[in-house]
Amino acid sequence: MQQLNVVWLRNDLRSFDNAVLSSATEDAARTGAAVLALYIATPDTWQLHDMAAIKQDLLRRRVKQLQQELATLNIPLLAIEGSSYQQIPVVFTRLGQHFLLKVFVQSEYELREQQRDNLVEHAVQVSNGQFIRFDTQCIMPPGSVRTQQGDIYKVFTPFKRSWLVQLKQQGISCYARPKALAQEKLQLPDFPALKPGDNSSAAWPVAEQEVLQLMRAFCREKVHDYQNSRDFPAIEGTSKLSAYLAIGVVSAAQCIARLQLEAADSWQQDKSGAEVWLSELIWREFYKHILLAYPDLIKHQPFQAETAAIRWSNNPSLFKAWCEGMTGYPIVDAAMRQLNKTGWMHNRLRMIAASFLVKDLHIDWRWGERYFMSKLIDGDFAANNGGWQWAASTGTDAAPYFRIFNPVSQSEKFDPKGDFIRFYVPELSKLQGKAIHWPHGVGTASGYPAPVVDHAEARKHTLALFAEVKKTA
Numbered sequence: 001m002q003q004l005n006v007v008w009l010r011n012d013l014r015s016f017d018n019a020v021l022s023s024a025t026e027d028a029a030r031t032g033a034a035v036l037a038l039y040i041a042t043p044d045t046w047q048l049h050d051m052a053a054i055k056q057d058l059l060r061r062r063v064k065q066l067q068q069e070l071a072t073l074n075i076p077l078l079a080i081e082g083s084s085y086q087q088i089p090v091v092f093t094r095l096g097q098h099f100l101l102k103v104f105v106q107s108e109y110e111l112r113e114q115q116r117d118n119l120v121e122h123a124v125q126v127s128n129g130q131f132i133r134f135d136t137q138c139i140m141p142p143g144s145v146r147t148q149q150g151d152i153y154k155v156f157t158p159f160k161r162s163w164l165v166q167l168k169q170q171g172i173s174c175y176a177r178p179k180a181l182a183q184e185k186l187q188l189p190d191f192p193a194l195k196p197g198d199n200s201s202a203a204w205p206v207a208e209q210e211v212l213q214l215m216r217a218f219c220r221e222k223v224h225d226y227q228n229s230r231d232f233p234a235i236e237g238t239s240k241l242s243a244y245l246a247i248g249v250v251s252a253a254q255c256i257a258r259l260q261l262e263a264a265d266s267w268q269q270d271k272s273g274a275e276v277w278l279s280e281l282i283w284r285e286f287y288k289h290i291l292l293a294y295p296d297l298i299k300h301q302p303f304q305a306e307t308a309a310i311r312w313s314n315n316p317s318l319f320k321a322w323c324e325g326m327t328g329y330p331i332v333d334a335a336m337r338q339l340n341k342t343g344w345m346h347n348r349l350r351m352i353a354a355s356f357l358v359k360d361l362h363i364d365w366r367w368g369e370r371y372f373m374s375k376l377i378d379g380d381f382a383a384n385n386g387g388w389q390w391a392a393s394t395g396t397d398a399a400p401y402f403r404i405f406n407p408v409s410q411s412e413k414f415d416p417k418g419d420f421i422r423f424y425v426p427e428l429s430k431l432q433g434k435a436i437h438w439p440h441g442v443g444t445a446s447g448y449p450a451p452v453v454d455h456a457e458a459r460k461h462t463l464a465l466f467a468e469v470k471k472t473a
């Protein structure tokens with residue numbers, strides 16, 4: 001039976017710096033195996049995970065594009081339309097009837113993904129094949145950054161310090177794009193072909209080279225001022241790479257390798273733009289490490305157990321106003337309308353909108369976590385859960401519960417001229433000066449809702465809610 005090295009792609013949809021693809025092709029060069037890339041869409045499971053339609057479309061467009069890119073390496077990409085994770089082992093069983101399988105995958109850390117991989121591993125082994133995992137989603141594999149006592153870090157700053165020591169020791173290296181293979185056309189069993197998406201992500205390019213160019217341009221032109229510009233949503237001061245990092249069109253290692261090249265003098269300099277951006281990439285890893293170490297997080301449990309007892313009000317009409325960007329707080333409404341319209345939200349706004357939901361409207365952070373997931377093009381379980389638990393003061397190394405964002409002063413500070421608000425809240429487009437941040441009683445904001453809550457009162461109630469559970473902790 002012919003050996004088939006299957007590169008089962010999931011959130012590593014790239015041909016450069018892809019450990020799985022490189023290892024499968026190198027192995028094939030030694031063993032004479034054929035190489036097949038594989039992608040299986042699972043819309044039923046995506047729905048179960050609240051995956052945004054725009055992210056689903058980005059995945060579909062990217063897979064189609066990758067099919068062409070891998071064709072230039074003479075590697076076929078079999079893109080299958082499946083339904084749920086439960087069906088996947090059957091795909092491998094069928095392939096295993098024709099080939100001796102060696103399956104190469106990048107490990108994933110969420111619960112259903114781990115269960116899926118265990119089932120597929122079993123199916124592959126039953127057909128006498130091998131299932132080989134690569135821990136390459138992070139630069140430092142989860143579990144590999146530990147305190148001197150061997151514990152997992154629960155606080156970001158010492159985690160980052162230790163992470164950087166490891167980086168200096170091992171350096172950054174990226175896998176080269178594999179060389180084109182000389183292999184015959186494979187005879188494969190029939191599977192339903194991947195369906196096209198709804199094109200809702202059309203504004204986001206999907207060609208690998210184009211995405212790499214965006215990353216390089218950011219490192220060359222913008223990262224030097226990142227520490228100053230990153231908090232202002234009216235400025236394009238951040239990389240906007242999150243959607244690509246989430247599905248692996250670009251890797252964190254590629255970002256850091258380029259950063260070291262473009263900002264050789266400053267990336268190790270405290271609080272330089274390059275160093276601050278590097279910190280954000282380390283936050284991404286921190287949340288993945290935490291997720292694997294504390295699997296209760298995957299079940300949506302708060303990291304700080306006592307906060308599970310908080311008596312949220314969960315008022316459905318306030319939740320609706322927040323989702324629709326109709327709270328009467330301009331910066332929150334602009335943020336939510338950006339999310340609803342574009343599938344992306346600026347980080348400063350994610351913090352403001354999340355804090356507002358939890359600490360002004362007293363709605364369970366899990367409602368917001370779920371809503372974000374259902375809209376974000378960059379939806380990533382670890383980062384989203386980490387961000388929500390940070391804002392809600394329920395997470396590890398979270399904002400202290402008594403630090404409650406004032407949405408009006410946040411607005412004055414981070415959208416000082418009101419340009420961002422004017423863009424997304426047309427009802428306020430004629431307002432000038434401070435009125436843009438608090439338009440109530442001005443008379444020129446027709447159609448804009450009155451504030452749904454009083455911030456000062458809401459703040460007091462939040463402090464009381466937390467005091468109640470902290471007292472009993």
Ligand SMILES: Cc1cc2nc3c(=O)[nH]c(=O)nc-3n(C[C@H](O)[C@H](O)[C@H](O)COP(=O)(O)OP(=O)(O)OC[C@H]3O[C@@H](n4cnc5c(N)ncnc54)[C@H](O)[C@@H]3O)c2cc1C
Nearest residue numbers: 238239240241242280284347350378379380383384387388
């Ligand atoms: C409530 C809330 C929910 C969030 N949900 C997600 C999510 O689902 N997916 C997601 O990728 N990010 C999430 N973030 C983190 C952050 O807001 C986005 O990564 C960032 O806004 C993406 O924009 P960018 O690519 O321009 O980031 P840049 O500022 O250019 O940062 C570079 C990269 O670092 C990573 N990163 C940056 N900030 C964080 C962070 N705080 N935590 C983890 N990784 C980070 C991202 O991969 C990002 O692309 C969330 C933050 C909050 C507060």
